[in-house]
Amino acid sequence: MIQIQNLTKSYSGFRALDALTLDIPDGELFCFLGPNGAGKTTTIKILTGLVHPDYGTARIQGLDTNQHATDVKKVIGYIPDTPFLYERLTTSEFFLFYGELYDIPPQTIIHERDRLFATFGLDNHRSALVRNLSHGLRQRLIYATTFLHNPPVLLIDEPFVGLDPYTIKLIKSMLREHTNQGGTILLTTHILAIAEDIADRIGIIHKGKLIAEGTLPELQTEHQGASLEDIFLQVTYAKTEETSHVRP
């Protein structure tokens, strides 16, 4: 469960988030859409503790992200668009390291490594150094390690960058499985088809404000049955027009 109240963040006078309020209940996959620089990544970074908000609060599983930072980190899994990995570790060592960070018993780590490496097609790369992996394999590795400690809340920034169709399908089904088991997912993307495909609820953020929110049918009803693409363009263009007279 994620609860965001009046979250505000400015960078040198630029307002990245403007009193953002949002609730994502357990078992929901919430998809954040928005143009570049809208505030999607800032929101996720505040939830992970990487960025400190100017005002407002964020709670994950009832824990304030500022006051209980270490406890919050134990219940989240964060997948950035370009994740940092230790280049001089093998995939197997990286997985072991990750499990130990979360105090998972060694037997469980080994069992989960076998299972997740088989699932993500990493079996043949166990002894390969991370530095020698392709972008797609790195992404698979970060997904495999994130699922290791089975975090109830997943925060994913651009989930399918550089992945092949098989892995995309696999991850979609794993995300769906995660929410079916009561997990919460906040996912940001620019690809509208992904949102249409997997989101339980969609939020459109623009200039730090949540300007549209609801399930896909709810949004379509509000906008006379338009496609998500049209809805996105309509609402972001209307907001741009309000502030400047430049077409997007």
Next chain:
Amino acid sequence: MSAPSALWQKTRFQMINALRTMFRQSRLKQTFILSFILIFEAFLLLLFRDGFRFLSAFGGAGVIITGRIFALFFLGLAWMLFLSSLVSSYATFFGSPEIPFLLVRPFSMQQIVLYSFVHATTLSSWAFFFIILPFVGAYTWHQSLHPLFVLWTIVFSIPFLFLCSSLGALFVLCTVRWLPKPGKVRICLLGLLILGVFLAATIRSDSQAEDNMQFNLATMIPGMRLAVHPLSPGYWMAEGIMTLTRGHMRRGLHHLALLLSSAAVATILVEQIGGKVFYPAWQRTRATGPTRRKPVMLPHLLNIRTLLPADLAAIMSKDIRTFFRDPAQWTQALIFFGLLGLYFSNLRIFHYDRLPEQWRSAMTFLNVFAVSAVLSSMGARFIYPQLSYEGHSFWMLGLSPTSMTRIVLAKFLLALITTGIVSISLIFMATRSLGLEPQIQQAALAVIAAVCLAVCGLSTGLGAIFMNLDEHNPAAIVSTFGGTLNIVLCLCFMLAAILPFGIIFHVRQIDLHTHFMRFLPLAYGWLALITMSATLLPLWLGYHSLLKRDF
């Protein structure tokens, strides 16, 4: 296993894998690097031993100087470690991509700070052992001391390293956390300067009561007063090692305990203060928005475009901006050349201009040697990785309507202009301060200009030949075979360029009736020949290597 233990285990895995990767490299490369290290260490060992012998030749004063030189040596190393720690702490705490990874994992801030501090200390101290071992070895050899002397030095070194590095880390953490606005920076710097002068004056007045010989020694050797001050960690280290080697266990262990307790307190301070200030400081470094970014020398850079063709100007101004926006880079350059500038500007204060002509001439070529050595390390650290720094964005240069020749030329010219201005100015200042005759001044300036050309040519050319677009870490780019070869060749060139002039002027000063000066035109000819070879050949090879590459 707890999170911190996992982190240490990860570091162990990384080290094992790095060693495995190293051993998998070609035997030739391994032999070359190992031989280079051994030769370099042996060379330093002999150099230091000759230095000690030279001092012994002075009799009583020499014996005292030799005894005190240890304290002076460790004072110098303490400064080096402190300055090096400033750079590595900033890069580790605020520039490392590992920090965001650690921040979202279940670590406390203290754990992250302590881990990063140890990492930064390791980074800043590798050169320490590289220098200290031949120095201590030479001293042991010269004084016919027990081999335990070397062992005690290593035991004392570890708390010494942590003490110096913690001061640098604390300075960086607090500065980033509370660095005032630019207007106030000057006030703070002035405050620090006043404090420094005050401390120096205090130490000076404290040591007035000391015996005459030491007082005279302190006037002869800059920094001696501070080095033998009882509150200086360098003194604890020197005195502790000396007394333990002489068998005075109690006094030696007292100094070791002093160092250990001070290092422990300093490390705890880093952990505790760092735990509190690191997160807000890290936020400050990230608190720059997409809207405003101060232009770096923009008005001046725009002028470059009127002087140079557009493509060269574009590449050069991009590189200048990138350099000045990365504090880890420009601070290193500032420290290297700043210290030399400080030293040269103080030559008259040390009364070196009153020394006999023979000494001043030798000192001039030693100064050229010092600036050339710094230039070589600058070449290895900044010029050699220039092309590799382009990384995966190299395709942009590759696709642009410019040729590979011009890309290499832009890198070479930028390196030459920047290093040339600084190093020629430094040598000009040094020769003027020493009041030398024009012939020596001209030779010194010609040599440094030649070294500049060669270092830039070699570093740019070899950087193109051994370009590695997949590596983002500058230290890793530099520590490859190409980087090592580059620094070896630069050092060889430096010796080949300086020695002929140094010998000619030295012999002339010893014997004024010699006809050795007739070799001067030959030396100039030799200099022109090796400079052209060391500049043009690597650039040409580098250009052809780029043409053959797939990007």
